[in-house]
């Protein structure tokens with residue numbers, strides 16, 4: 001059962017579902033007077049593979065975000081604060097924060113991959129991002145979520161956003177990884193969160209999950225997953241994102257933004273150097 005979390009007080013209920021959510025959704029704006037760095041405590045760590053892990057932290061009541069957004073998080077490394085963009089995995093109604101991370105690719109992850117319960121994580125209170133349902137035009141029946149590697153992270157939050165789920169008839173999440181062990185959250189996704197009855201009820205007839213293991217010979221994500229009347233969100237490496245733009249444009253779709261909604265939105269899962 002979900003823990004109840006409402007930054008501005010009270011317990012949110014929605015159409016009989018006992019899934020709590022914040023009243024008076026404050027978007028990604030931090031509560032007033034909270035522009036300083038937040039310090040959260042790690043409360044759970046899960047190593048999926050030697051390449052990927054996830055961790056849960058406490059969540060300050062002032063920390064607000066929209067599903068699909070990323071925050072700047074980090075730690076002190078060699079006496080300096082190293083902060084990096086991280087998509088938020090947990091739903092906006094949870095009283096904790098969760099992140100999915102790559103291991104040992106640079107200064108932050110060399111340290112973060114060894115993090116244990118009780119460690120401190122730094123967090124800037126302002127979140128942002130383009131993977132927002134409000135950047136998509138209304139009227140789509142199917143939402144297609146395309147992710148490579150840790151690009152899955154924002155969609156774990158998206159698929160547990162009650163308003164968003166209710167706006168679509170079907171949500172198809174496609175996750176591509178190199179090795180089977182990197183299929184983070186596969187059980188939750190395959191079973192439509194069967195261990196969480198209210199969430200399962202919401203998702204069981206809507207969520208379709210396709211896992212592709214390219215190292216085992218599965219084909220990569222390509223245009224076959226998209227139809228012209230879909231709404232599409234994609235999060236992956238730079239080349240993948242370029243490809244998705246091309247596939248969507250070939251179907252006559254336009255890219256959505258905060259200025260003008262469209263049929264698809266994309267976000268980088270990391271910055272190539």
Ligand SMILES: Cc1cc2nc3c(=O)[nH]c(=O)nc-3n(C[C@H](O)[C@H](O)[C@H](O)COP(=O)(O)OP(=O)(O)OC[C@H]3O[C@@H](n4cnc5c(N)ncnc54)[C@H](O)[C@@H]3O)c2cc1C
Nearest residue numbers: 084085086087101102105106107108109150153269270273
């Ligand atoms: C919008 C956005 C959201 C992001 N969300 C996440 C997230 O949810 N989880 C996450 O692990 N990272 C995410 N990143 C990447 C993250 O910001 C850091 O780059 C990553 O944590 C590595 O930090 P570092 O200091 O160890 O190495 P860096 O110096 O930042 O990176 C070193 C190199 O490692 C590679 N790399 C970095 N991150 C990844 C990755 N996730 N997968 C594969 N290769 C990578 C790149 O080639 C990069 O140039 C995101 C990046 C952006 C721009």
